[in-house]
Amino acid sequence: MAMVISIVNIKGGTGKTTTAYNLGAALSEQGKKVLLIDNDSQASLTKALGFSPADCSLTLTTLMCQAIDSPEFLENSLEKATLHHQELDLLPANQKLSSIATRLIVIQTSAGMFSGPDTINPAFVLRSIIDLLQDQYDFILIDCSPHPDMQMVNALAASNTVIIPVQAHYLDSEGLPDTLEFVRRVRQSYQPKLSVLGILVTMYKDRTRLSRAVHHQIENQYGSSLHVFMYPIDYSIRAAEHPAHGKSIFEFAPRSTVAKSYMSMAKEVLHEAQWIR
Numbered sequence: 173m174a175m176v177i178s179i180v181n182i183k184g185g186t187g188k189t190t191t192a193y194n195l196g197a198a199l200s201e202q203g204k205k206v207l208l209i210d211n212d213s214q215a216s217l218t219k220a221l222g223f224s225p226a227d228c229s230l231t232l233t234t235l236m237c238q239a240i241d242s243p244e245f246l247e248n249s250l251e252k253a254t255l256h257h258q259e260l261d262l263l264p265a266n267q268k269l270s271s272i273a274t275r276l277i278v279i280q281t282s283a284g285m286f287s288g289p290d291t292i293n294p295a296f297v298l299r300s301i302i303d304l305l306q307d308q309y310d311f312i313l314i315d316c317s318p319h320p321d322m323q324m325v326n327a328l329a330a331s332n333t334v335i336i337p338v339q340a341h342y343l344d345s346e347g348l349p350d351t352l353e354f355v356r357r358v359r360q361s362y363q364p365k366l367s368v369l370g371i372l373v374t375m376y377k378d379r380t381r382l383s384r385a386v387h388h389q390i391e392n393q394y395g396s397s398l399h400v401f402m403y404p405i406d407y408s409i410r411a412a413e414h415p416a417h418g419k420s421i422f423e424f425a426p427r428s429t430v431a432k433s434y435m436s437m438a439k440e441v442l443h444e445a446q447w448i449r
Contacts, residue, residue: 187374197420198438210265212317222418225266276322299330376404
């Protein structure tokens, strides 16, 4: 059974997509079979792997619509929708994914009037897709948008655990409690086994007092109750450039500190994951 991890923070620009891509690549280098799911209508992960969202005829939107309307076709569509990049597999996204969150709210609102015995819970649509993939992968990583909507609820409800990237900036770290509260609410309502695998400090500048202070603050405030990944992800032009080339950091700059940090992170994930099911 795959370990399902959502990469989530309700603050934008914290490195969620970069983390999903490079953690997936690092786990693949460790011999694990990995599926990436682009759960963001901006389709940044799809683009980072070198695919054009507009050219993807079958996407996560298609699959979620089928899970709601015609689940009997879902398994066949899954195989056709899955894209392959190096050793990674991807369920892509495009702008049409934004319509799914609206539809899920409509289903939730009208459940009392129109629900029947076969009506799917709008929080579990993505889970119904992932359930069909569980035995094909070791890890399934879900890249989430920063919007705390039903699409994010779906990702968390389908996950075993979450990783929260936090930029080494005061205002970003201030948003961490809101993300943790959102995770708590989903755990309470939909996924009682949902846990936080760790907090990852990103865009870290070791030479600046601010980065060191934010890292220290996060460790002091959360380190006793939550795992904080040992090595922050350095701020680097290499990390910004590699998605434009459709390559992971391990292909683009294998000797960079960013590559070393993500490989270290993957080893921590492998260690922590053995305690989470």
